[in-house]
Amino acid sequence: MVEAQSVWKVYQTGTLKVEALRGLDFKVRKGEMVAVMGPSGCGKTTLLNCLSGLDDITKGMVAIEGVDLASMSDDQKSGFRARRMGFIFQAYNLLPVLSAQENVELPLLLAGVSEAEARKEALSALKMVGLEEWRLHKPMELSGGQQQRVTIARALVNKPAIVWGDEPTGNLDSENSAEIVKLLRSLNRDYGLTFVIVTHDSHIAQETDRIVSMRNGQIEKETAAGTKS
């Protein structure tokens, strides 16, 4: 599903060079749920951004569904994200001026789905995350857990091949976190969705299929979830 070979990402800040990813190799199989863990600044989010095409790599190769991201233009990458990817962020990152339903509709409209169809699909996605009743509320009128559910609905509405999660429970309490993880896991199992989740939370990591531990821009080790690292 996702294949990264010898991926380097170097940030140049003035005279300072920061090697965020250093020749990293990484693979995700279809239907797999992978957790990426590691200390702050180890390159977890950078890895996620590079794999999803949000950021360009400095060296190496990233392919999704067999397509090399480097061969795609910016517009092609945007189109690919609209059709095949979903994102769940720590800060929810919903558009504050749109209602929950409109936020969920957006990827569908971008993928060229008709407005009526988009509305129907959005409602169905919101129903799936238990927020049908809250569809007309704006993000600021929802709790953190509810906002994250809307984000999940948005990430899933276009039936993506892969969902990227960057600290999806980072802003939530333990109860809400547990519910979200349960939801993600059930979606993975029921629909065969592929998940790559960056997290600090070992409880979440334990719910995934595989845990990838990073340090200094490299993968330190990979363990199957449920085993002690």
Place this chain on the structure above:
Amino acid sequence: MVVGLGAGYLSYLFSRAKPTSRAGRYSRKLLSFSSLVIGLAALLLWFGGLSSIAGSSTIGFEVYIVAVLLLISLGMMLRDRLTLRMALRNFTRRKTNMALVIAGLMIGTAMISGSLVTGDTLTELFTRGAYFGYGHADEVVYARNSTTFGFQGSAYQYFGYNVYQSLSTGLSNYPSAGPDVVGVTPEIIETVSIYDSNKGIVQAGSALIGSFSNASRALGDFHSTSGSVIPSTFNDTEAVLNDKAARDLNATIGDTVTVYSAQRFTAQHLNFTVVGIAVSDERGSFTQGDDVFVTLNSAQQFTGHPNSVNYIAITNIGGLRGAIQYSRTVALAANQTLDSIYSTTQSTINSTSIGCKTDISTVVTPPAIPCAFTEKKLSVDNATDGAKSLSQFFLILSSFAILAGIVLILNIFIMLAEERKSEMGMARAVGMRRSQLTRLFLFEGSLYSAGASIVGVLVGIGVAYAILYAIGNIFSAFIPSLNESLVLSSFTISPESLFAAFTAGVLITYVTILLTSWRISKLNIIRAIRNIPEPPRGERTYTLLLVAGFAMALAGVVVFQASFAAKSTMEALVGPSLIIFGAGLVLSRFLRNRYAFTLSGFALLVQWAVPSLSFDNPLVSNYSFGPEVFIVGGIIMVVASVLVVMYNTDVPLKMLRFVLRKRRTLTAIFKIALSYPENKRFRTAATVAMFALVLFTVSAVAGIQAELNASISQSAKDQSGGYDIATNTAPIANLTSSVMADATLSNKVSAVIPFTTILLQEAHDSSTSQDFPLTQLVGADPSALGADNFFTTNSFKMLSLATGFGSATEVWNAVRSNESYVVWSVSFAGNGHPNPGDDLVLAARPAGNPVLKSVRVLGVLRGLFDGIIGVRGLLKDSFNVDSGTLGLVNVAKGLDPVNVANLLKKDFIQLGMQTIVIEVTIEQGQRIFLSFFGLFEGYLALGLVVGVAGVGIISIRSVVERRNEIGILRALGFRKRMVLLAFLVESSYIALLGIIIGVSLGVDLAYAFTAQPNSGLSFVIPWTQIIEISVASYALAMLSVLGSARKASKIPPAEALRYTE
């Protein structure tokens, strides 16, 4: 004493109080109001007495207030250095932002500065004409001739040379005025026609000025274009022309010019050799016309008045400009001297004994004896007033841009506050007081305010220069003698104007920022930190709005009631508006805001946009009406439209959605783009209002200009009365036979209508007790045949008719048959006139004896001149006048009136005939007037900078604000182009709303202008101009947005997602 002791005790208590105690809290609370208290005390001090010491001028007050504000600000800054440091750092935080904010804030100051500097320059330009027109003739002595008058030169009665001698001696011996007088110069001034025999060109309506060669001592020398002095010791066959006359005659030194009288029917003429051409400076220009200077002896010989003069110039000390300060004293002394020379005469109206006026503040109603008049001072004062009026008009025009600028300031600071909301919340959370937060913005705002005012003043100077350049273009296109460089050389900047503009700019910005800062400081700490939007207003707010609504409606009733007594249009129209707005506030307590404010906005719109309910409301037809009504009306209409639109944004959105239903990607872009304006309602409304205000004024002026332009030809036809040429000659009994007998003109002239004429001392309206001094009375022959009969052939439009008369024909028939009936003619520039049906007492001194005649005005027409039209019998029987100077001529079909007018001038040079080709002259006057409209339009368009800056600033701030959201959109699949498009669509929506509202309301106002009774205008929409204005505004707005939108689209998504401000 008791209050003082009490205050002292309280101060003692507060100073000793513990910070946590009640007294300590009160003490801090009082201290936080100290700036306000000091400000109020300063105001009290000014109005309580300081104004009488420092002078109660507006500029003095402005300086005082700015100084007080400066001191208060300095005091606050010194007391609170931490806040000052934060403000300074915020100020310099983002250089581009700072430059943009200053650019936006400075527009208001630039407009004020531009208006005031334009005033300075126009004062210099206009008064220069007045100073040069009279030169060193600081006071002039003459007696006006009642039966002879010219188009340009006035006709004066002759008096013995001994009068000059007595006056000169009397003045030099006069204790209070003698030391102020430099010289007294006897002169002869007569209207003449000049013929240059070398070039074959005639110039009618020129002035022959005869004086002694030693007149130069008092009146100054003639100067050639090279600057050298032209000797004034020329002989009796030599003459000096001024450069204007030389240009009109194409004359050069050595040419022979023949001079014919335009005031007496005589074949006598004199030849002169041109020995010099003088520049039109203080000596070479008399009333800025064509002048020929000769010796006094020649002039006496030419006019047939040996040992006589008709004009005496008195020269004061003080030089060209400083001399007029002595005018009053010297003229009074001169008049008392003249009164002692002549026996007093009877007033024609009330039979009181009068001589020369002791009140010399006016030149009207001169008695039959020569008197001194302060014409130069009056001319300078009138020129200054005229320049000030024009400057004031520019300032009034600026008011919309200034208001738009204030809205921009509000918008900028509210955006700055939104941007810093969470850090302000944090600052409050760690202990910063609300007052400190206000000060934080106020300090920063003060820096912006000072910076923007300095830049604004400088930009205003540039604006004023551009205005002057445009005025120079207008003048030089119509008046050949007034070239562009001459106009531009008048460019004057007075420090007072610059300072006034600076202080006004600082005050406007400072006060706006103060109010905004106070509003911003009332944030909720938690909501600010977590960046949560404000909750919907509670019941308490709506109860307050209910009370405010009732108060406003009550105030509206009071204002409307007061309009009946004050007869004020403003009060009559604003009263109902207050009631409607108040009703909206009251309704908001019971209905959803959308319904309450849509209803009241719509009602306000109907009240002002329907002309018969506002500007053309019959209720206000006789009420006072000034430009401020248009300003207030415009503002109310714009506010009402913005209210209606902003509370119903879903309507255009639904329409757009329907239109774009097939373009799915566009639907996503539009959804995003239009959600922001809908959610940031105040910001959007303010920007839309800015755009609308400016576009409203520009399109209203464009519309009115187009209407006037379309009406020029018809209006010129209406005012010409159906005649081609007006002639002015020396008094002649039968012009018709003379013209018809002229072989050159045979078959070229189809009608000649001569009038007998007299200059009335005054016409007194018995019905209104109003006096119309120096009114012209003309009489036409009621039994003239065919085309020569004025009463049956004229097509002048009657503005109003006396009761009982249904048409102009009925009025003319009545005037023809009754000597006591007349019609009042008012020219394009004239204003005051009696009402139809009024009885007038006409007063004149045809042969030195006072004569009174009562007549009735049956109609008022818009015509060529200001005066009264009756039958010849009225002038003959009542004033014994049987000749006249005015004639109307129609040329044969297919001939050019300009050619015929030139032939008339040449063939009747012995009569000193001057001609006016009526339609051409009227059209030219109207085109000059219209050119000024173009200038006004351009000036108003400067306000667009405010709108464009507003959109640009919002866009730049939006990119910063929404960086994270841009990242989300890019992550969700938005392409770069789509982000760019979303920003452009959002700005387009705001700009287009403003443009549509502004242009629609502007066109509506232009329509109201035509709907006024007797406007004589038809409704025209200047589509090309409106499209140009709209496209230019839109393009500029998009240009200001493009940079930031492109920047937004280029932000890498990963970086945008990481971004937190």
